[in-house]
Amino acid sequence: MKEQIMRSAAVIAVLGLILTVIPEAKAAEQVNILVNSGFEEAGVPVEQGGWGDPASAWHLFGGGYTRGAYHAGQYGIDITNNDTVSLAGAYQRIDLGQTQVKPVFIGGFVKGDNIVNSAGGYFGASIYAEIHLDNGRIVYWNSLANYGTFDWHWIGFNTAALTIDGVNKLVNRPISHIYIVPLLAYASGTASFDDLAAYEFTPDHPALTIMFDDGASSVYTAAKPVMERHGFRGTLAIVSDAPGSGDADFMSWEEIKELSGSGWGVASHSRTHRDLTTLSQTDMLSEINNRDVFAGQDLTVTSFITPFGAYNSNIMNAAEKAGYASVRNYEQGDNPQGSFPGEIKIRGILDTTTTAELAGWINEAKANNSWIVITFHEIVPSGDDAYHTTPEIFADMMAEIAASGVSVITYDEGVATYGVTK
Ligand SMILES: [Zn+2]
Incomplete structure (x- = not known):
């Protein structure tokens, strides 16, 4: 699947009241059922x-x-x-002799x-x-x-x-x-x-994350007011060269910090949004090692989102070495209890995605007690490719999420709750 940086000039400044409920992020207990998992013992028959x-x-x-x-x-x-x-x-x-499906x-x-x-x-x-x-x-x-x-x-x-x-x-x-x-x-x-x-694991509750890739300005102007009305906190995947560039299509650092200050999550989406699999080792490492840019804005990022969802083992290794606790690509699926944090999956929203499809994914999360990461790009009336959602459909989807009763958490809270730890 491909996803691209989108362009928008939408300016709709709306402020609303925010009601933030931060759920407790509690990881499930990890009990290793392998014998001699560290190869320390010899001679166990x-x-x-x-x-x-x-x-x-x-x-x-x-x-x-x-x-x-x-x-x-x-x-x-x-x-x-x-x-x-x-x-x-x-x-x-x-x-295992399972009598029910357990992750x-x-x-x-x-x-x-x-x-x-x-x-x-x-x-x-x-x-x-x-x-x-x-x-x-x-x-x-x-x-x-x-x-x-x-x-x-x-x-x-x-x-x-x-x-x-x-x-x-x-x-x-x-x-x-x-x-x-x-x-x-x-x-x-x-x-x-x-x-x-x-x-x-024996999963016991579903959860949902509302994520926005690329940091388009329409997230601030069009998505944020709707989410505030529902008390939802989203998560931004930010291309770190974009906010300071003066390009009005992207959110500014001030806007990103305002959202972060109100409980939104922020993740790194590389420096310049290039396909990392096509770069030299030096350039690839530079794209991934940009946590200092966020730190310079008093933002802490612990998750990396690969541009275009493109990756290989070399990239995954570099992201781990850069100190990221999680990597998200663009593969479709839900995330069971005990997910590998290097393979978090998403439900990508395109211009053709219906609220009924979203409702289906939410029902799947409820049935599996899994975590789904709903991923948007731009929230604009029209766009030149599939990576946008109209404000009307976005509002409809937020209402669907609210009606579902599934708790909305940030991406990092999801990793902490559903991901395994080393
Ligand atoms: Zn992107």
């Missing part, structure tokens, strides 16, 4: 829930692994392939040394899972694939977030058991893994 290898307590997968680099503690594992057709790693089976986060830390992909390969260094449902169907999935040489970084996914089309969930039944496999597949080099985790 299979019958006691261990990994089976007497030397390291893991089952060997393919070419196996050795004890090697570590992220925390004293031990981790190294998986080495000498060619791009080999598979190697470790695995553990987790029996499971699967993740861990990976480090890479000269990992080279095979042509068309999509595993690289990743955490792979075979998720066996209660009717015998198996869902196969792996985390974002990692390549090249990189220091420890965090990867993962949530079983309840898995979808190919943004509509149909792959794990739509209770889970019987899961095989979790840190692996290096169809790629050469050495991948190290450590501190893996599997957390099962």
Whole structure:
């Protein structure tokens, strides 16, 4: 999906009363159901829930692994392939025996040394899972694939977030058991893994975030008054070079700070809104490392929103190193309890989106007790592409959200409540 910076010259200054209710952001408890998740213990036998290898307590997968680099503690594992057709790693089976669909986060830390992909390969260094449902169907999935040489970084996914089309969930039944496999597949080099985790959650409430990408001035002039009438706080994804540029199409720092002061959230949407996958490493890092620009305005940003939703493992790694707690792209879906903060999904609003569609997404969030991030761009009567919403439809959508009774929280509150922590 693409999204673009929009242009607007709408000026409708309306002030309203604000009624702010800040819900308690409380993360769910994380209980690691993996055995020997940090590879610290050796020799835990299979019958006691261990990994089976007497030397390291893991089952060997393919070419196996050795004890090697570590992220925390004293031990981790190294998986080495000498060619791009080999598979190697470790695995553990987790029996869940779910009687209702419960989200499971699967993740861990990976480090890479000269990992080279095979042509068309999509595993690289990743955490792979075979998720066996209660009717015998198996869902196969792996985390974002990692390549090249990189220091420890965090990867993962949530079983309840898995979808190919943004509509149909792959794990739509209770889970019987899961095989979790840190692996290096169809790629050469050495991948190290450590501190893996599997957390099962029982979600108990839905939530909704109203987000605006690009910081268009119409958000201040047209969206803010409507939201104030409902007592809603939104979240802005700001392109940090825009507010100080004098371009009237974008909100000013004063406007952004006013909204932040009234409880709105602010996230970084890069410096100049270029496709990060097309830039040199230096330029890409410059686009991501712009938290100081926000700090210079007394704004703290802890979330990064990729321009055009374009990303790869190198970009995700850089965002993590820059200190962002979360990365949001433009993939469609809801966010279950225990979401990986590097893969927060959205429901993007285009000029063709109806209030009935929004109502459907809200009902999905209620049914799943999940968090949805409704993402707008400009709120203007007309635009030259699909990334705008008319003030009338926007007002209708806000009324729909208010009528739903689902609590409206900022993006960072959503990450804190629904995201897992390292
Ligand atoms: Zn954008």
